[in-house]
Amino acid sequence: MEEKIIEVNFGPQHPSTHGVLRLKVKLKGETVLSAEPIIGYLHRNAEKLSEFNYYASNTVFMDRLDYVGNHNMELGYVMAVEKLADIDVPERAVWLRMLFVELNRIASHLVWAGTMGLDLGMITPFFYTFRERERILQLFEMVSGARLTYNYISIGGVYNDLPNEFDAKFNEFVEDFSSRLKEIESLFKENEVFIQRMKGIGILPPEVAKSYSITGPVLRASGVNYDIRKVSPYLYYDKVDFDIPVSNGMDNYARFEVRFREMEQSLRIVKQVYGKLPTGEYQNPLYRKSGLINIKGKGESYVRTESPRGEFGVYVVGDGSKKPYRVRIRSPAFQNLSATNEMVKGSKIADMIATISTLDPVFGEVDR
């Protein structure tokens, strides 16, 4: 029987597209000839919405970008505004920010690991990863009162200091997380089927990755040692010890490996940060409550941060009024997704699903 070329719409409603991704796939039998991502199904235009609110109010829109790595999104925006309006942040607040940003990185990678397992037909790891993530979410809930959209990092510091019961819960988490992480990793690594489906699939050469402005774990799995935390340190990343995991595999397995090593490094950072927490103010007193609505900025600023998915930054243009003139979001998942076709053409349709899940797109951030 002759194989015809057919065009299939994959998504936007499909359990393994991580949200609302639609792929226009050209297929010959089971082989993918080309895949064109069609996005925008979750588009809310956070950039335009931000032009109508006070500087401090916009952090809620940032929360809703990458809804599994919210602290990182708030941080990118808040730091850009602080640069724009020359706002000082107390030392304790900076350390607290770092603590939660890194915990959030672990939580985000755990969601990725669980859903990647689901995409490959493994249901068990999902429960293990979400059990651990739950413990991190409880820590977030303690300080911010919310489980998903925290609005914790605010201009001039953070919203709240650590409550008394935080210490016990945190230590409990830190103590056994590295052994739990090994357990989760073994669920994947000791599975021959998993390894067969990951190794050598979804090759992304470093030159292609660079051309598509890819950042984060996806880039580092292609052998490029590039992490904003090291390249241009922000917060106090130059005051803690950690390594940047890099792999030369370029394939799905390399991306899997890099993210798991990254969780270990984040745990290392978290431990150091908690030990170094100084006492003092957690919020610049000038920017408590009513002070927040009087922030005015003039000029342009962009601060680079490393979110769980790569370089995240917000370009804020101020005209001297209380509201930003223009807000532009650099979302790493959007850029990573743009290279989909390069990675999946020529592979089988089932491998395409595995490849997209190792890109770890979050559609709140892609569609903005």
Add this chain to the structure above:
Amino acid sequence: MILEEGVLKDGTKFILVEKNTLLEELKNMKNQGYDYLILMSAVDYRNYREVVYHLGSYRDNRKLVLKVRTEDDVLKSSASLWGSANWFERELYDLMGIRFEGHPELKRIFLPEGWHGHPLRKDYDMNKEQYVNMNDDGTDTVSFNPEDGW
């Protein structure tokens, strides 16, 4: 041709280039080691639009902002220099209405084809609601009539 140079509020150096020499300047910068197109954005200053290229490098932490101004919203595409420019330019076309000449496939990226106006423009009318419906062949139609939506 560089018209203006300076430093932005965040400490980054910026250059404003002549519109007709945009592609040349970008190529020039890429050869000088700015091989990473961090971000492309556009700001609507009502009389003109300013397209802003944030350039970086995959080797070190150098950063440069390249700006270009346009009044007729037509610029040269840089999709031949960076793969990422493809989606950046589609986004700027969709939301800001800037047309990039030489782009392989310049179409809307977030909003459905046929959408009226470009939302990030300062003169965009936010009070006019638009309704989207899908045709049998998978394309979208947009209208101002609520009965056309679903």
